[in-house]
Amino acid sequence: MKISFHGAAGCVTGSNYLIETDRFRFVVDCGMFQGNKTLKENNYRAFTYDPATIDFALVTHAHIDHTGLFPKLVKHGFKGPIYATPPTVDLLKHLLPDSAHIQEIEVMQKNRRNERKGLPPIEPIYDGTDAANAIALMKGVEHYASFAPVAGCKVTFHNAGHVLGSSFIEIELEDKGKKRKIIFSGDLGEDDKPILNDPDRFTETDFLVVESTYGNRNREQNSKEDRLAGLAEVFKRAEKRGGKLIIPAFALERTQDLLHDILILKQQKKISGIKVVVDSPLATEITKVFVKYPECYDEDASEIMKKMGGLFDHPDFRFTNSVDESKALNDEKRIVILSASGMCDAGRIKHHLKHNLWNPANTVLFVGYQAEGTLGRLLLEGAKTVRIHGEEVAVGAQIEQITGYSGHADQNGLINWLSGVKEVRQQVFVVHGEPDAADEFAALLNSKFGFRAVAPRMNEVFELLADQPSAKPVKITPARPVETPKSVDSHNLYAELMLKLAEFMRSSKDEKTRRETLSKILSQV
Numbered sequence: 301m302k303i304s305f306h307g308a309a310g311c312v313t314g315s316n317y318l319i320e321t322d323r324f325r326f327v328v329d330c331g332m333f334q335g336n337k338t339l340k341e342n343n344y345r346a347f348t349y350d351p352a353t354i355d356f357a358l359v360t361h362a363h364i365d366h367t368g369l370f371p372k373l374v375k376h377g378f379k380g381p382i383y384a385t386p387p388t389v390d391l392l393k394h395l396l397p398d399s400a401h402i403q404e405i406e407v408m409q410k411n412r413r414n415e416r417k418g419l420p421p422i423e424p425i426y427d428g429t430d431a432a433n434a435i436a437l438m439k440g441v442e443h444y445a446s447f448a449p450v451a452g453c454k455v456t457f458h459n460a461g462h463v464l465g466s467s468f469i470e471i472e473l474e475d476k477g478k479k480r481k482i483i484f485s486g487d488l489g490e491d492d493k494p495i496l497n498d499p500d501r502f503t504e505t506d507f508l509v510v511e512s513t514y515g516n517r518n519r520e521q522n523s524k525e526d527r528l529a530g531l532a533e534v535f536k537r538a539e540k541r542g543g544k545l546i547i548p549a550f551a552l553e554r555t556q557d558l559l560h561d562i563l564i565l566k567q568q569k570k571i572s573g574i575k576v577v578v579d580s581p582l583a584t585e586i587t588k589v590f591v592k593y594p595e596c597y598d599e600d601a602s603e604i605m606k607k608m609g610g611l612f613d614h615p616d617f618r619f620t621n622s623v624d625e626s627k628a629l630n631d632e633k634r635i636v637i638l639s640a641s642g643m644c645d646a647g648r649i650k651h652h653l654k655h656n657l658w659n660p661a662n663t664v665l666f667v668g669y670q671a672e673g674t675l676g677r678l679l680l681e682g683a684k685t686v687r688i689h690g691e692e693v694a695v696g697a698q699i700e701q702i703t704g705y706s707g708h709a710d711q712n713g714l715i716n717w718l719s720g721v722k723e724v725r726q727q728v729f730v731v732h733g734e735p736d737a738a739d740e741f742a743a744l745l746n747s748k749f750g751f752r753a754v755a756p757r758m759n760e761v762f763e764l765l766a767d768q769p770s771a772k773p774v775k776i777t778p779a780r781p782v783e784t785p786k787s788v789d790s791h792n793l794y795a796e797l798m799l800k801l802a803e804f805m806r807s808s809k810d811e812k813t814r815r816e817t818l819s820k821i822l823s824q825v
């Protein structure tokens with residue numbers, strides 16, 4: 301029995317793990333690599349295993365970095381069932397076609413550039429038909445309803461409290477007369493986050509595969525009270541400035557979390573009657589899926605829903621439909637705009653930023669993780685100018701951040717989740733983190749709980765049936781050399797250099813200094 305790591309190993313995105321026994325093989329998640337160009341190139345490479353030989357697949361949750369390559373898996377021969385919770389399946393009916401659409405557009409643009417350069421055209425990773433084929437293979441299984449995809453394998457989904465329908469997965473396997481339990485954490489939410497019930501816990505396992513997005517960091521403003529107070533403060537300051545409040549928000553969960561909290565603040569009369577516009581067709585569709593599953597709501601959400609007659613249909617909330625409606629928002633002043641994508645690297649949010657960033661009356665509020673190399677990260681790091689759609693845009697707007705909305709447990713949250721665990725008999729694999737975060741978290745698990753923990757890298761393979769847990773896991777040399785994707789690649793550095801050069805030319809008035817500095821750089825390349 302073996303486990304191998306084909307994504308989210310040495311990086312955050314691209315979750316994809318393969319478990320093999322002599323009788324069956326299955327994958328847990330099949331996510332897309334997101335972030336810079338070097339990471340994204342992984343999406344175009346062939347799978348390191350043959351998709352046609354995989355018997356079934358399990359999904360922890362709907363996020364694209366866990367599901368975005370299922371259509372590719374199907375395109376390359378996978379025909380088995382894909383098991384996920386019913387809300388996850390419903391969310392993927394919107395997220396996968398959206399992902400296919402984004403790629404088709406990206407590839408079209410890339411091919412136009414390639415044609416001009418005399419390069420051959422590239423094919424999209426998959427298209428809408430592949431996405432539909434993947435959705436057709438999905439089977440909904442409720443939390444806690446154990447099932448056996450094949451003989452010798454029992455699977456149970458537990459609530460991970462991360463996004464609607466999210467699970468950590470308990471897998472009990474039998475092979476060669478031996479039993480092994482493996483728990484995949486998926487992505488873990490915090491206790492007390494908006495709308496969703498707190499993550500379930502487990503007490504014992506043989507192996508644990510755990511995420512480490514915030515494995516070496518703790519956030520401030522983590523309590524519900526801090527989060528709500530922080531949001532009310534930002535609303536007040538934004539209204540004083542008199543312009544718009546623009547919130548880049550992921551279409552899934554963050555948008556609904558914010559509407560939930562804004563509704564609470566409205567009910568408590570802590571914010572004014574300012575209008576809130578959700579300007580993302582995907583977020584609108586996803587909000588409808590939330591409405592379908594009120595049984596996933598925690599006590600607070602159920603209570604405010606009862607008091608206000610609904611979570612998402614307050615008279616101050618508006619969902620745009622057409623592109624014209626979205627464009628018309630340019631002329632409005634005192635409004636709150638929630639728009640995707642959450643890291644500002646695609647979607648309508650880029651238009652809103654292009655039209656509004658220059659104006660000091662406006663506010664941009666970040667409520668989520670901003671990956672290295674994204675426009676969101678540049679803004680958070682205080683860039684004075686940014687490039688949007690090929691144009692340089694000055695940053696005059698106030699940039700604000702509330703960290704309490706992260707979908708991920710921070711280091712304390714992860715430790716808290718694990719504090720009830722009595723036993724990890726064999727090994728912890730720390731995944732879904734930048735190399736530093738994963739390594740530090742693995743070391744912490746060892747020193748704090750005495751767990752044998754390791755942070756595997758891409759394509760590494762480990763044996764799971766060894767009798768005696770060794771100090772080091774039984775590692776098998778992978779067929780393909782291990783390559784750890786870099787979070788900052790040459791394309792990121794190039795973009796940064798171009799921005800700095802433009803800034804230098806603007807700010808340095810002395811011709812001699814300009815000539816000397818530029819000559820120095822030119823002599824290097």
Ligand SMILES: [Zn+2]
Binds near residue numbers: 361363462487707
């Ligand atoms: Zn996630």
Ligand SMILES: [Zn+2]
Binds near residue numbers: 363
């Ligand atoms: Zn993730």
